[in-house]
Amino acid sequence: MEKINSTILKTALKAIPLLTANNYTLWQNCTDNMLDLQGLRDSLTSEKGTLTSSEDINLQTIITLKLDSSIHPNIINHDNEKDAQKIWSSISDFFASTQPTNCARVFNELLDLSFNSNNVQPFITLVGTINSQLFKIGIDLPHDLVTYILLKKLHPSLKNFSQQITHSYKPLTSNLVLDHLKLFNKNHEPIAARNTGSKTEVVALYSNFSKKCKIMAHNFLFNHP
DSSP states (O other): EEEOOHHHHHHHHOOOBBBBBBBBHHHHHHHHHHHHHHHHHHHHHTTTTTOHHHHHHHHHHHHHHHHTTTHHHHOTTTTTTTTTHHHHHHHHHHHHHHHHHHHHHHHHHHTTTOOOTTSSSHHHHHHHHHHHHHHTTTTOHHHHHHHHHHHHHHHHHHHHHHHHHSSSSSSOOHHHHHHHHHHHHHHHHHHHTTTTTTTTHHHHHHOOOOOOOBBOOOOOTSSSO
16 A cells, blocks of 8 residues: 555545435545545455455444444444445445435435535536436436536526526536536636635625626626626
């Protein structure tokens, strides 16, 4: 295992929430980040992956500690409690179940998504993960319905942004929304970097309903007459 910064790893571990019935997507993303930092994702999740004895024990401990008491009995049993790969497989099987309760859980994750215009990338990542989970459990939602659900999550100040999508004359899909959000995020990064000392100014720029541009900052979200 490559040597990594202990502070970064500690931060990644702290960021992993307790796994409950309602936050699997977030939990998986945070856990994947932790595994990637250690170069252990394939070793743990791949059928052909292998772990050293110390890696196995460490991951057993981390994963078990990150299970909420309401989930623990559904995941850990006598057969897998001493095997990190089996524990991971048990978690994946439990949350990939096509049982109505699990289908409702994944769908509710989509409905409960929150959007922050100052931190767009986590939203993009979660949407992709939830779409993957919906596919795995056999939920086939109309593409335009998912699009409208995602657009509803956006701040009212992004009304023109939403209209760019709905008036694009392209099939309404979640990928169309994500493509626009990636561009939106890319265009925001330079502005955010120039205004790190004043987050309020950045927020005001994109929530200003007056359709005015600020000095040295064009408000491209609004069309000029």
